[in-house]
Amino acid sequence: MTRNRVLHAYTWILISWLVLPILVMIAFGFNDPRGRYNQTWQGFTLKWYGQLFAVPDLTDALIASLVVAVLSSLIAAVLGTGIGYALGRYRFRGAGVTNLIMFAAISSPELVMGASLLGFFVSMGVAPGGITLTIAHVMFSISFVATVVRARVVSLDRSIEEAAADLGATAWTTFWKVTFPILLPAVFSGLLLAFALSIDDFVITNFTAGNVQTFPLWIWGSTRVGLPPQVNVMGTLIFAVGVLIAVIVNLRSRRSKA
Amino acid sequence: MRRILAPYLLVLPGGLWLLLFFVVPMATMLSLSLQEGDIINGYVFTGHWQTYVESIQGYQTQLIRSLVYGAITSLILIVLSFPVAYWIAFYGGRRKPTYLFLILLPFFVSFVLRTISWRMILTDDGVLLHPLKEAGLLPESFHLLGTPVAVIGGLVYNFLPFMVLPIYVALERIDPRVVEAARDLYASPLTAFRRVILPLSLPGVFAGVLMTFVPASSDYVNAELLGGTGTTMIGQVIQSKFLTSSDYPSASALAFTLMTVLLIGVFAYARALGTDDVMKVAAR
Amino acid sequence: MFPTDEPDPTLLRGLSRRRLGRRDALRLGGMSAMGAFLAACGVQGQGKPSASVAPDAVAKYWAGKVQNNKLDFANWPLYMDPSKPELAKFTAKTGIQVKYDEVIQEMGPWFAKVQPQLAAGQSIGYDLMVITNSIQFGQFRDAGFLAPLDHSKLTNYAANAAKSYAATSYDPGNVYTVPWASGITGIAYDPDKVGRKITKLADLWDPAFKGKVGMFRDPQELGNFGLLAAGITPAGSGEADWTAAAAKLKEQKDAGIVRQYYDQSYVDALGKGEVWITQAWSGDIFQKNVSDGTNFEFVIPEEGGTIWTDNMAIPITAANPVDAIMMMDFFYEVENAATLAEYINYVCPVPAAQAVIKEHAAAATGEDKEYLTSVADSPLVFPAEADYSKLHYYVEFDTPQKQQAFTKTFEPIVLG
Numbered sequence: 001m002t003r004n005r006v007l008h009a010y011t012w013i014l015i016s017w018l019v020l021p022i023l024v025m026i027a028f029g030f031n032d033p034r035g036r037y038n039q040t041w042q043g044f045t046l047k048w049y050g051q052l053f054a055v056p057d058l059t060d061a062l063i064a065s066l067v068v069a070v071l072s073s074l075i076a077a078v079l080g081t082g083i084g085y086a087l088g089r090y091r092f093r094g095a096g097v098t099n100l101i102m103f104a105a106i107s108s109p110e111l112v113m114g115a116s117l118l119g120f121f122v123s124m125g126v127a128p129g130g131i132t133l134t135i136a137h138v139m140f141s142i143s144f145v146a147t148v149v150r151a152r153v154v155s156l157d158r159s160i161e162e163a164a165a166d167l168g169a170t171a172w173t174t175f176w177k178v179t180f181p182i183l184l185p186a187v188f189s190g191l192l193l194a195f196a197l198s199i200d201d202f203v204i205t206n207f208t209a210g211n212v213q214t215f216p217l218w219i220w221g222s223t224r225v226g227l228p229p230q231v232n233v234m235g236t237l238i239f240a241v242g243v244l245i246a247v248i249v250n251l252r253s254r255r256s257k258a
Numbered sequence: 259m260r261r262i263l264a265p266y267l268l269v270l271p272g273g274l275w276l277l278l279f280f281v282v283p284m285a286t287m288l289s290l291s292l293q294e295g296d297i298i299n300g301y302v303f304t305g306h307w308q309t310y311v312e313s314i315q316g317y318q319t320q321l322i323r324s325l326v327y328g329a330i331t332s333l334i335l336i337v338l339s340f341p342v343a344y345w346i347a348f349y350g351g352r353r354k355p356t357y358l359f360l361i362l363l364p365f366f367v368s369f370v371l372r373t374i375s376w377r378m379i380l381t382d383d384g385v386l387l388h389p390l391k392e393a394g395l396l397p398e399s400f401h402l403l404g405t406p407v408a409v410i411g412g413l414v415y416n417f418l419p420f421m422v423l424p425i426y427v428a429l430e431r432i433d434p435r436v437v438e439a440a441r442d443l444y445a446s447p448l449t450a451f452r453r454v455i456l457p458l459s460l461p462g463v464f465a466g467v468l469m470t471f472v473p474a475s476s477d478y479v480n481a482e483l484l485g486g487t488g489t490t491m492i493g494q495v496i497q498s499k500f501l502t503s504s505d506y507p508s509a510s511a512l513a514f515t516l517m518t519v520l521l522i523g524v525f526a527y528a529r530a531l532g533t534d535d536v537m538k539v540a541a542r
Numbered sequence: 543m544f545p546t547d548e549p550d551p552t553l554l555r556g557l558s559r560r561r562l563g564r565r566d567a568l569r570l571g572g573m574s575a576m577g578a579f580l581a582a583c584g585v586q587g588q589g590k591p592s593a594s595v596a597p598d599a600v601a602k603y604w605a606g607k608v609q610n611n612k613l614d615f616a617n618w619p620l621y622m623d624p625s626k627p628e629l630a631k632f633t634a635k636t637g638i639q640v641k642y643d644e645v646i647q648e649m650g651p652w653f654a655k656v657q658p659q660l661a662a663g664q665s666i667g668y669d670l671m672v673i674t675n676s677i678q679f680g681q682f683r684d685a686g687f688l689a690p691l692d693h694s695k696l697t698n699y700a701a702n703a704a705k706s707y708a709a710t711s712y713d714p715g716n717v718y719t720v721p722w723a724s725g726i727t728g729i730a731y732d733p734d735k736v737g738r739k740i741t742k743l744a745d746l747w748d749p750a751f752k753g754k755v756g757m758f759r760d761p762q763e764l765g766n767f768g769l770l771a772a773g774i775t776p777a778g779s780g781e782a783d784w785t786a787a788a789a790k791l792k793e794q795k796d797a798g799i800v801r802q803y804y805d806q807s808y809v810d811a812l813g814k815g816e817v818w819i820t821q822a823w824s825g826d827i828f829q830k831n832v833s834d835g836t837n838f839e840f841v842i843p844e845e846g847g848t849i850w851t852d853n854m855a856i857p858i859t860a861a862n863p864v865d866a867i868m869m870m871d872f873f874y875e876v877e878n879a880a881t882l883a884e885y886i887n888y889v890c891p892v893p894a895a896q897a898v899i900k901e902h903a904a905a906a907t908g909e910d911k912e913y914l915t916s917v918a919d920s921p922l923v924f925p926a927e928a929d930y931s932k933l934h935y936y937v938e939f940d941t942p943q944k945q946q947a948f949t950k951t952f953e954p955i956v957l958g
Contacts, residue, residue: 086269
């Protein structure tokens with residue numbers, strides 16, 4: 001029993017350690033620094049929440065991040081679902097290679113993927129920018145979506161589809177009316193995952209963005225010259241929204257299970 | 259006929275995307291590493307493999323240091339994560355999802371931002387060190403930033419959930435009755451742990467190592483934000499050669515070397531453990 | 543001999559080798575004329591404007607270009623009053639909306655970032671950028687990435703710029719650029735932490751400051767201080783000198799004295815107390831003290847410091863070059879040059895601004911008066927002849943091979 005208690009306490013210590021930098025980030029969103037360097041505590045203020053969009057470049061960067069995340073997660077969701085469904089459903093030549101490439105894409109160092117993409121684009125005479133950035137994000141998201149969807153397809157109860165077919169539904173109708181609705185939650189979580197990966201990506205983005213500034217890139221650039229408190233505020237808000245979405249999704253899935 | 263074509267039609271668009279923007283760029287990078295020239299006049303393929311020799315000789319310290327940092331990070335992660343994963347898996351009860359959620363909390367903050375947060379905490383006159391210096395417990399010039407401790411600490415922090423989750427998944431799948439059976443056969447708790455739980459958890463540990471070693475040893479964000487002159491990692495060298503000196507051939511050579519070393523390591527590792535489980539758990 | 547009738551930037555790029563040859567000759571000419579080292583310098587030289595780009599290249603580039611009432615301006619941080627009074631004035635005067643981004647923190651990454659766009663003939667998203675006369679300046683120029691300036695649109699420049707700027711070795715005759723400001727690389731330190739007066743380069747090698755010394759990451763900046771510390775004059779130095787300087791710098795690093803090799807982020811590190819003593823750019827420290835109430839000191843070391851010039855240039859693919867050249871000329875109105883210098887405290891390219899700042903000082907009261915007087919009298923803003931005796935120019939390279947050798951000598955120190 002004592003061992004449990006020690007482990008329990010240890011778990012909480014570790015969780016506190018994980019949360020500590022988040023708390024620091026949130027706290028410095030309420031700091032009132034004198035100059036352009038938000039680095040020591042100088043008093044409480046709410047003004048940065050009021051002036052959230054007062055740094056136009058930061059706002060632009062956040063918008064760029066959102067646009068790229070939405071576009072790339074939608075494209076990756078479509079393409080990844082295709083692969084995931086095929087791999088989960090059919091046995092076909094090339095399935096092994098597809099699996100291998102996906103595994104390689106998931107486990108390759110981001111740095112190498114980003115660098116190779118930059119080399120590729122520059123060799124092709126294509127200047128890095130918003131389009132190359134979106135292409136890159138779709139690239140690294142596809143495998144994750146496919147993996148999630150495949151897991152769902154594999155666990156799919158085939159008898160439901162068979163029942164639909166027995167009742168005279170065509171293959172097409174069966175897919176859209178029966179299979180797709182069952183897969184939808186998996187596609188949706190794949191999409192969310194792709195969105196989260198995209199909006200947080202720094203390394204591959206750094207290589208493929210050209211002059212486009214995303215939220216993480218802007219923060220990276222600004223650390224060198226003093227980060228405005230708005231960054232902390234936006235970080236806090238993104239954190240809050242993310243947590244909120246996660247909690248809602250979690251509660252809903254639990255309710256639907258019950 | 260349609261049924262035969264169906265999987266290919268489904269795979270084709272995404273597969274082409276991966277082929278064009280993952281496989282082809284890797285080949286381009288290999289080609290770039292064997293080219294010569296300069297950024298203004300362009301690079302020409304000459305098969306100049308000596309670039310590899312020069313780059314590896316010039317930056318072997320950083321390459322080895324990165325692998326060592328990656329290995330240390332993975333080791334520390336196993337030690338830190340196992341007890342937590344164990345406790346959540348066996349004693350978490352109905353709160354399991356909540357604990358896992360708390361472990362995942364850092365992922366809701368941008369990677370760069372949470373590393374910067376660490377920087378603020380660890381900085382020379384920051385919340386952590388300032389009071390200790392004021393109290394005279396530490397010399398005025400003491401610093402954590404710029405040391406290997408800070409860099410490895412950052413890596414451990416950023417990749418911790420990637421170790422906890424796979425170990426948790428492996429432990430969670432253990433049928434409690436197996437453990438009970440061991441106890442019924444008079445195994446001491448320690449023996450039961452050593453002979454039953456530990457072996458069954460290994461696939462999770464292996465998957466965790468796979469998911470942390472590669473990104474940790476190729477990382478440059480932590481070393482850049484938390485490190486100093488003695489902690490330069492190969493990722494920083496590659497990044498700088500690509501994005502500062504536009505020295506594409508030697509940057510590509512180093513990136514390709516890193517990739518080869520890591521992939522050989524990964525496949526040898528997966529092979530040696532002779533297990534599909536590693537891939538399976540990793541894919542989860 | 544100069545590529546005169548190719549508006550196509552890719553073609554210009556293909557011809558860059560030929561241009562390189564011609565420029566080399568010019569630069570060599572500049573160097574030989576440097577007997578008295580001021581001759582080739584960016585600030586004090588007394589040379590006559592060299593041959594400019596063939597007139598119809600200018601005409602070709604500017605033909606059909608019109609004012610679009612918008613301008614994207616890429617600059618370094620700490621290079622304008624954060625409330626941007628000059629930009630507001632510019633917009634009020636011309637109707638041109640300016641987007642001003644502090645996106646340049648080091649020349650290497652900036653060049654690497656925009657090079658693919660420029661090579662592909664695409665806009666880099668900026669119509670005006672401020673680039674230092676460093677290694678990448680030559681790359682921008684020789685690759686044909688800079689638009690030739692139409693000096694008929696630069697009347698204020700012609701009237702008010704210090705004449706010496708037309709005789710620089712990196713852009714003789716101001717064919718592609720006009721100066722934004724010049725600056726001095728010296729040593730900044732926190733007197734509270736260091737506890738003594740810092741006067742010389744050797745202080746950067748003092749083991750007492752182990753782990754608390756900042757050096758620059760740019761090979762020119764780092765290499766020059768290595769050379770000076772080793773007692774070598776940067777101008778005219780050769781590969782053997784560079785190796786000696788690199789050894790000196792490596793010794794400093796291996797002893798654990800250097801905390802980090804910085805770009806613009808050194809100001810932040812100094813502010814946080816991560817470094818106590820660091821290589822620094824003159825005006826930054828001044829602005830940091832003004833904005834954050836710190837008390838950092840800036841000194842030009844006894845062994846010497848370096849002087850460089852940051853220049854406004856129009857990328858050849860700029861969407862709004864007319865608006866950009868109007869902005870260039872705007873900063874050569876004496877009044878605007880004066881207010882800019884009052885804030886940024888870098889060497890002002892408009893000598894007449896000194897009198898205007900004195901007028902401002904006379905009209906002001908109290909602290910403001912004191913402050914403006916100090917700016918007008920500051921040797922860091924309006925250096926006198928004597929102040930230059932301690933200042934050195936960046937190492938010049940007569941061939942790209944030498945430049946690569948220089949970079950390869952100092953890069954491993956930074957990346958070690």
